[in-house]
Amino acid sequence: MxxxxxxxxxxxxxxxxxxxxxxxxxxxxxxxxxxxxxxxxxxxxxxxxxxxxxxxxxxxxxxxxxxxxxxxxxxxxxxxxxxxxxxxxxxxxxxxRAGTVERGPRIGRGRRLALAFGGGILVGFGARLARGCTSGLGLSGGAALGVGGFVFLIGFLVAGFIAMQFVRKEWT
Amino acid sequence: MSLPAYESGAWAALFLGLLFGIALEGAGFASPRKLTAQFLLRDFAVLKVMFTAVVTAAVGLWLCESLGVIAAKSYFIHTPYYWAMLIGGLLIGAGFAIGGYCPGTSAVGLSAGRLDAAAFIAGMVVGVWVFAGGYSWIAPLYTAAQGPSAQTVYELLGVPAWLIVLVMVVVVAIVYRVAATVEPRFGGQLTAKDIAEGTAEASGHEPGGAARAHHV
Structure with a gap:
């Protein structure tokens, strides 16, 4: 335990x-x-x-x-x-927790790993396109009051809510 | 010593990264269920912590500039590329809901022992390759709608910087207020204990076990 x-x-x-x-x-x-x-x-x-x-x-x-x-x-x-x-x-x-695959109660390890990999592809591509990620552009750009940081954050939050409607079962 | 110090050495980088990692892990952001609960409206930790951090640093920078400790805009500010940053943000938001992490949180997820974070990082490497492979086609979008160099929100709107900082403080207060009413309706905040128990059950570390028998 x-x-x-x-x-x-x-x-x-x-x-x-x-x-x-x-x-x-x-x-x-x-x-x-x-x-x-x-x-x-x-x-x-x-x-x-x-x-x-x-x-x-x-x-x-x-x-x-x-x-x-x-x-x-x-x-x-x-x-x-x-x-x-x-x-x-x-x-x-x-x-x-060494070696755990964190996931919702209704999804298997293999499927969770595949979705993590697929989500990673979108994020890897998106971060290159945006010239930064949640840390470098959203957090750091927002603190510097940069326009780019806020444009990024709007996209991040809107897409996160929309995408979650399709993958709710992965987490709940 | 004049500030910013423009110190680019490895030891400072390691130390600052260490603080960043400790803060993200302490907030619970090594857990993809804690992170994605933001978009289930169950746990607003992502918005709360992120906006609190942005406001803390923004107030600090504004104070440093007002007191003459640093010159205005003497630090890096992204030049906006409106379409690339908006679409990149959309892709990262979608990838976060599907994959459970963003790049920084996947690093602490991995160091807290998550294999799904390793899969996410492998996916990001592939995503960079896809971007690099298609770069000649993507380049027009990558450089489209370029704004003024290092453009800030107060320059865009033509207002003083302190007004933007004040508005951000108000937004943070609203986020906390909204969260307090919305979170309980969707299941409530996820604690470290919730995450540990869910993880143990889902990973099969404790099939049956005392916790479950307790409910019977």
């Missing part, structure tokens, strides 16, 4: 802490927090390994390969920090 997990933080506490981390990031680096940029670098690195010629010749990913190791960049270090932070938080709070 798993030990009882500690409760999640109150949303105001979590939000203020996240906001202060974002403010500190902007003051220290001159830009916000991100996430999807590390996935772009990972995609370039795996591409360069599987299909070096095609990746180097690609109009979008080629630049990452030509500049040296595509994985080396600020965002990679930041996301590595996130992985460590998430792990420490989950371990400390008793919320770490």
């Amino acid at each position: 798993h030990s009882e997990p500690r409760p999640y933080w109150h949303p105001i506490f979590a939000g203020v802490l996240l906001g202060l981390a974002l403010l500190l990031t902007i003051l220290v680096t001159g830009h916000g927090l991100g996430a999807s940029g590390a996935v772009t670098r990972l995609a370039a690195a795996i591409g360069a390994w599987l299909a070096p010629a095609a990746t180097a010749a690609n109009a979008y990913l080629g630049g990452y390969v030509k500049a040296g190791d595509p994985l080396v960049g600020w965002i990679t270090w930041e996301v590595l920090g996130m992985l460590v932070g998430g792990l420490l938080g989950a371990l400390w709070s008793g919320r770490f």
Whole structure:
């Protein structure tokens, strides 16, 4: 039996802490927090390994390969920090669950993994099109009062509500 | 020392990422059920935490600029590309409802032990390849409807920055008020215990078990 997990933080506490981390990031680096940029670098690195010629010749990913190791960049270090932070938080709070497939009560592991993969494709594509994700464009862009961040957030919230009407059974 | 410091080193990146990861996990955002409960109207944690963070940082930046600690717009602000950012946002919203994560939350989902987060990340890598493979066709959309460089909402609307920050504070208060009435109607907030029990049951870690017998 798993030990009882500690409760999640109150949303105001979590939000203020996240906001202060974002403010500190902007003051220290001159830009916000991100996430999807590390996935772009990972995609370039795996591409360069599987299909070096095609990746180097690609109009979008080629630049990452030509500049040296595509994985080396600020965002990679930041996301590595996130992985460590998430792990420490989950371990400390008793919320770490090794190897679980989290899903609603009416869906099997295989189907959940397939839907996670499919949703990931949409998000990976969408983040490249938008030039950022919920972190880099929505959160960081919104804090900077950038128009782009708010345009992104409107799209994110509208599509999230609409798509949920079709996948309700996955979660409930 | 002048701010922003434009520090681009790995140690600062690791440390700031560490804070980001701890905050996301603490909010419960390593759990795709907690995250997607936003769009079931059951648990507004995503909107609450995100908007609170945006307002906290925006107020902090406004204070820093007013006190002359940093110069206005001395940090990165995206240049808007209206269509690409709107459609990209739509795709990420849909992918979040279907896949259960966004890029940042999938990172903490993975480090909290979720295999579905690993599947989501693999999907994102494929999504980047699809984008890169079709880039010559996508490029016109990618660069369409470009706004002014680093355009802000207060510049777009021609109002002072503090007014936008004030409106955002009001919006956050409204979100909390609306959530308090809507959440209970759709099942109520998901606690860490709800997530742990649901996960244990769904993963077959505890078939039957004491919790279920208790209800009988």
